[in-house]
Amino acid sequence: MLRPVVQYPDPVLAKICEPVAEIDDEVRSLAKDMLDTLVTVGGVGIAAPQIGVLKRMVIIDVSLEKEQDDLPQDFRVFINPVITVLDPKPHEENEGCLSVPDLRAKVKRPRRVALDAMDLEGKPVHIEGEGYYGACMQHETDHLDGKLFIDHISFLKRSLYDKKMKKNRK
Numbered sequence: 001m002l003r004p005v006v007q008y009p010d011p012v013l014a015k016i017c018e019p020v021a022e023i024d025d026e027v028r029s030l031a032k033d034m035l036d037t038l039v040t041v042g043g044v045g046i047a048a049p050q051i052g053v054l055k056r057m058v059i060i061d062v063s064l065e066k067e068q069d070d071l072p073q074d075f076r077v078f079i080n081p082v083i084t085v086l087d088p089k090p091h092e093e094n095e096g097c098l099s100v101p102d103l104r105a106k107v108k109r110p111r112r113v114a115l116d117a118m119d120l121e122g123k124p125v126h127i128e129g130e131g132y133y134g135a136c137m138q139h140e141t142d143h144l145d146g147k148l149f150i151d152h153i154s155f156l157k158r159s160l161y162d163k164k165m166k167k168n169r170k
């Protein structure tokens with residue numbers, strides 16, 4: 001089921017999410033709603049708080065690993081994901097977010113990371129990658145700690161964006 005995407009500055013996006021204790025029907029139906037929403041609105045990843053559920057779950061397009069534009073998207077569910085930095089050298093990617101309308105910005109993050117999680121069967125999964133793929137893993141996992149990519153951009157850029165959003169809401 002398609003769900004509305006929570007938009008910045010909704011305070012839900014700044015909350016810390018709860019770990020998933022058990023993979024039950026509720027968790028499976030949440031994964032389905034996240035996927036339906038992501039496919040409908042379009043994107044490379046989504047985190048549960050973006051549809052208003054404070055659970056540690058993300059979906060990432062793992063076809064990004066191949067760095068080829070013509071590949072079909074391959075969405076995987078990651079439950080309780082944990083990021084490990086494999087190469088801390090800063091790397092910059094142009095990021096955007098379904099919850100942060102009308103903004104893309106360069107964000108510096110560690111160059112290469114691993115993500116460890118569980119899949120919907122409760123089996124451990126491990127992915128690693130760099131570039132845009134690595135940035136995507138970090139971006140989505142950040143959401144579970146109430147962090148958005150705009151928390152990583154310069155103060156000036158952030159202030160300009162906040163001002164614009166305030167104006168739009170009036």
Ligand SMILES: [Zn+2]
Pocket residue numbers: 096097098099139140143
């Ligand atoms: Zn995002």
